[in-house]
Amino acid sequence: MDLNKRYTAQSWPDHPETATLEGKNKFVGFWLLLAAESVTFASLFATYLALKDRGPEASEFTASGLFELPLVFAMTMILLTSSLTSVYAMHHMKNHNFKAMQAWLGITVFLGLTFLGLEIYEFNHYVHLGFGYTTSAFSAAFFTLVGTHGAHVLFGLSWFIALMVRNSKRGLNMYNAPKFYLAALYWHFIDVVWVFIFTVVYLMGVIG
Amino acid sequence: MSSLAQKKGFGAVIWDYLTTVDHKKIAILYLISGGFFFLVGGLEAMMIRIQLMKAGNDFLSAGLYNEMITMHGTTMIFLAAMPILLAFMNAIMPLQIGARDVAFPFLNSLGFWLFFFGGIFLNLSWFMGGAPDAGWTNYASLALASEGHGIDFYSLGLTISGFGTLIAGINFLVTIINMRAPGMTYMRMPLFTWTTFVASALILLAFPPLTVGLFFMVFDRMFGANFFVVEMGGNTIIWEHLFWIFGHPEVYILILPAFGIFSEIFAIFSRKRLFGYTALVFATILIGFYGFMVWAHHMFTVGLGPTANAVFALATMIIAVPTGIKIFNWLLTIWGGSIKFTVPMVYAIAFIPSFVAGGVTGVMQAIAPLDYQLHDSYFIVAHFHYVIVGGVVLAILAGTHLYWPKMFGTMLSEKLGMVTFWTFFIGFHLTFFIQHFLGLLGMPRRVYTFGADQGWDLFNAISSLGALFMAIGVIVLLINVVITSVKNVRVGNDPWEDGRTLEWAIPSPPPFYNFAQTPLVRGLDTYWIEKMEGNKEGMVYAEPIGDVHMPNGSIIPLIMSFGMFVASFGALYFQDDTKPWALAVLIIGLGITFGSMLVRSLKDDLGFHITKEELLEDAKRGGNTDGLK
Numbered sequence: 025m026d027l028n029k030r031y032t033a034q035s036w037p038d039h040p041e042t043a044t045l046e047g048k049n050k051f052v053g054f055w056l057l058l059a060a061e062s063v064t065f066a067s068l069f070a071t072y073l074a075l076k077d078r079g080p081e082a083s084e085f086t087a088s089g090l091f092e093l094p095l096v097f098a099m100t101m102i103l104l105t106s107s108l109t110s111v112y113a114m115h116h117m118k119n120h121n122f123k124a125m126q127a128w129l130g131i132t133v134f135l136g137l138t139f140l141g142l143e144i145y146e147f148n149h150y151v152h153l154g155f156g157y158t159t160s161a162f163s164a165a166f167f168t169l170v171g172t173h174g175a176h177v178l179f180g181l182s183w184f185i186a187l188m189v190r191n192s193k194r195g196l197n198m199y200n201a202p203k204f205y206l207a208a209l210y211w212h213f214i215d216v217v218w219v220f221i222f223t224v225v226y227l228m229g230v231i232g
Numbered sequence: 233m234s235s236l237a238q239k240k241g242f243g244a245v246i247w248d249y250l251t252t253v254d255h256k257k258i259a260i261l262y263l264i265s266g267g268f269f270f271l272v273g274g275l276e277a278m279m280i281r282i283q284l285m286k287a288g289n290d291f292l293s294a295g296l297y298n299e300m301i302t303m304h305g306t307t308m309i310f311l312a313a314m315p316i317l318l319a320f321m322n323a324i325m326p327l328q329i330g331a332r333d334v335a336f337p338f339l340n341s342l343g344f345w346l347f348f349f350g351g352i353f354l355n356l357s358w359f360m361g362g363a364p365d366a367g368w369t370n371y372a373s374l375a376l377a378s379e380g381h382g383i384d385f386y387s388l389g390l391t392i393s394g395f396g397t398l399i400a401g402i403n404f405l406v407t408i409i410n411m412r413a414p415g416m417t418y419m420r421m422p423l424f425t426w427t428t429f430v431a432s433a434l435i436l437l438a439f440p441p442l443t444v445g446l447f448f449m450v451f452d453r454m455f456g457a458n459f460f461v462v463e464m465g466g467n468t469i470i471w472e473h474l475f476w477i478f479g480h481p482e483v484y485i486l487i488l489p490a491f492g493i494f495s496e497i498f499a500i501f502s503r504k505r506l507f508g509y510t511a512l513v514f515a516t517i518l519i520g521f522y523g524f525m526v527w528a529h530h531m532f533t534v535g536l537g538p539t540a541n542a543v544f545a546l547a548t549m550i551i552a553v554p555t556g557i558k559i560f561n562w563l564l565t566i567w568g569g570s571i572k573f574t575v576p577m578v579y580a581i582a583f584i585p586s587f588v589a590g591g592v593t594g595v596m597q598a599i600a601p602l603d604y605q606l607h608d609s610y611f612i613v614a615h616f617h618y619v620i621v622g623g624v625v626l627a628i629l630a631g632t633h634l635y636w637p638k639m640f641g642t643m644l645s646e647k648l649g650m651v652t653f654w655t656f657f658i659g660f661h662l663t664f665f666i667q668h669f670l671g672l673l674g675m676p677r678r679v680y681t682f683g684a685d686q687g688w689d690l691f692n693a694i695s696s697l698g699a700l701f702m703a704i705g706v707i708v709l710l711i712n713v714v715i716t717s718v719k720n721v722r723v724g725n726d727p728w729e730d731g732r733t734l735e736w737a738i739p740s741p742p743p744f745y746n747f748a749q750t751p752l753v754r755g756l757d758t759y760w761i762e763k764m765e766g767n768k769e770g771m772v773y774a775e776p777i778g779d780v781h782m783p784n785g786s787i788i789p790l791i792m793s794f795g796m797f798v799a800s801f802g803a804l805y806f807q808d809d810t811k812p813w814a815l816a817v818l819i820i821g822l823g824i825t826f827g828s829m830l831v832r833s834l835k836d837d838l839g840f841h842i843t844k845e846e847l848l849e850d851a852k853r854g855g856n857t858d859g860l861k
Contacts, residue, residue, distance in 0.1 A: 027836065027838070045410070048410055049335040049336065049406050049410050049411075052335075052405075052406045052409055052410055053335065053336060053402050053403070053405075053406040056402045056405055056406065056436055057402060059436060059437065060398060060402070060436050060437070060439070060440050061440070063437050063440040063441060064440040064441075064443065064444055067440060067441045067444040067445075067474060067477075068444060071444070071448070071459065071470055071474075074467055074470055075459065075465065075466065075467065075470075078465030078466070078467070079464065079465040080463060080464050080465060083465065157455070157456065157457060158455075158456035158457060158458065160458060160464055160465045161458045161459060161461065161464050161465035161466040161467070162465060163458075164451065164452075164457035164458050164459055164466075165459065168447075168448075168451065168457070168459075183833075186830060186833055186834065187833075190833075190834050199836065199838070203833075
């Protein structure tokens with residue numbers, strides 16, 4: 025593959041992410057990785073449901089008493105919006121508009137960082153209430169499930185930033201297009217997992 | 233980079249293997265390290281059998297005995313059987329589908345090094361305060377009560393090596409989906425490729441639950457979480473579920489590639505097309521599918537209730553159907569064939585009755601009420617050794633003989649091979665057949681000794697004698713390997729003379745680019761078709777000879793895995809108040825891993841090209857002319 029080959033919007037393929045064999049391999053491999061990730065989160069969700077509200081006898085922490093929806097709703101909206109902005113970024117990637125792609129990715133990263141900041145604030149709040157990682161089985165299951173998601177957000181953000189910085193000077197080519205595409209795919213996956221967390225942990229938690 | 237063979241110094245060879253991304257060399261690495269761990273696990277087995285040789289023996293203490301059984305099981309499953317099968321998958325599968333390498337050569341190397349460092353980490357426990365001692369299943373109620381760091385070595389070591397296996401699984405899946413040569417449709421793939429495919433899919437979906445369970449164990453023991461601590465609201469049964477949701481598919485991850493190897497052997501040495509190829513493929517997929525629905529049959533006595541037990545009992549019995557289909561297909565492949573009794577074929581024929589015996593006892597245990605009687609007795613030990621040794625280990629030994637020429641270019645001695653076969657085969661049945669009766673007489677598993685008045689002396693002595701036979705068989709195999717390597721008699725493309733699939737159409741060992749020209753596949757058993765039609769080259773080609781793109785080697789996978797290895801020590805000692813440096817070690821280790829990941833991500837790695845001229849030159853020098861006229 026020739027990195028110096030220059031593309032125009034006309035010569036750029038419709039699906040640059042799968043235009044090369046390497047791209048195709050990455051595409052299929054990444055979907056398979058997401059399958060494995062799904063099983064990982066399924067195991068975490070199952071454990072959370074089994075241990076929800078369980079603690080030592082004197083424990084007063086329950087999901088319905090602990091969680092408050094306004095903050096989590098804001099986080100959900102922010103993350104969903106960031107998924108949308110990453111779609112815009114990929115739209116411009118496919119049109120070979122590097123600057124617009126970088127701009128939308130920048131907005132995605134900003135929203136992701138906001139989400140992560142709010143999550144850290146939320147965790148900190150719980151710890152101040154006395155609901156720490158080692159408090160009960162419930163707390164361990166909660167922090168592990170939501171924290172694993174948070175770690176994925178952090179990884180996704182680092183990935184976006186690394187790609188944006190690395191390629192800022194040279195623009196799009198057939199070597200980095202699949203990389204941008206996969207990072208965006210990963211970001212969508214993170215978003216889907218959060219929808220489940222919002223539903224299973226927070227909504228169902230508050231209902232009781 | 234030149235493709236010409238050059239004489240290299242010792243250091244250069246080592247560096248070559250540390251940085252290689254060539255699937256054939258990674259296969260050799262897997263075979264050597266898997267073989268090493270097989271010997272370690274075998275030694276542990278011998279210790280167990282020496283301890284149980286007579287009543288009231290004190291060769292091992294009770295505590296050391298627990299460590300021995302735990303490490304024997306863990307080593308054999310995770311560090312011996314799987315890596316050796318991964319060695320064959322790596323060595324053969326890309327050749328069978330006509331590919332120049334796997335889809336992700338870099339990840340292939342990373343997968344190996346993760347497994348390797350995970351295995352080393354686990355085994356360091358012997359020298360660093362005691363090995364894990366809660367059994368290979370590591371049930372949480374036992375594991376949390378275990379003192380010392382043994383269980384921590386288990387959890388962290390298996391987490392690392394599990395990542396490696398998961399990566400290997402994804403890699404093989406993508407390779408088979410995307411890299412098949414023109415004409416190699418799914419229903420023309422050799423059975424070994426098919427079983428690799430299905431086993432990889434099982435790896436993909438079964439290893440994450442294990443990783444999650446191991447993480448819970450790590451958090452509970454090292455970071456104060458309470459997943460399994462009942463007083464804090466935890467539940468130890470969660471471990472059992474997660475472990476067996478992994479653990480049952482795991483036995484199919486082991487046995488399916490074994491089935492694949494035997495399918496190849498039956499067809500090659502009966503000199504007949506596989507009987508019922510389509511049914512064999514379908515049965516493989518069905519077994520993979522059902523493999524996920526039966527995990528709770530390991531938990532009949534937990535008390536999940538009669539409904540759950542009935543459902544899982546039925547699901548378990550259903551698996552016997554596709555397995556039976558396979559057995560009959562193999563028998564009918566042999567039927568009427570022009571059979572050659574080579575060492576691999578002898579193993580394959582011995583495998584059928586041995587494995588069927590293990591299958592029959594398996595169906596017995598699927599009957600939940602009977603399982604209440606058999607549970608935790610030596611009957612269970614006999615059963616799973618019949619399927620694992622009678623299936624997987626026989627396949628590994630057969631595969632070693634069958635694929636040795638393709639991997640190393642020399643033939644193992646058939647005479648010594650027969651000695652290994654007979655001593656191992658007799659030893660195997662001598663050891664484990666009688667354990668069924670020990671179980672029925674009431675001997676529980678995982679006890680370090682028994683009394684003289686319990687009437688188990690004679691049978692245990694016979695069992696230990698059998699283990700000695702198996703050990704002799706393995707030693708003869710090692711001697712065979714040494715003699716073969718010293719003699720170094722090179723063989724041609726198709727040393728068994730009856731090869732049917734693409735790997736036998738190219739030199740042994742193949743050049744590092746495998747195929748100078750991508751082959752065109754015209755049917756099932758494509759090499760056989762070409763031979764029968766008198767095609768001297770053994771292949772027709774899908775492309776003219778031209779430049780070939782190959783990946784660059786890299787040391788990064790090793791460094792990345794080493795980072796995980798370092799981080800594990802940090803996590804391990806995090807709980808000790810006397811070791812305040814543990815957190816720093818954890819951070820440094822993860823820093824090495826993520827740092828090298830970043831380097832890999834930022835540095836362009838486009839590989840290199842072998843030019844047409846170099847390919848032609850290569851063909852002129854070596855014996856590798858067959859593919860290059």
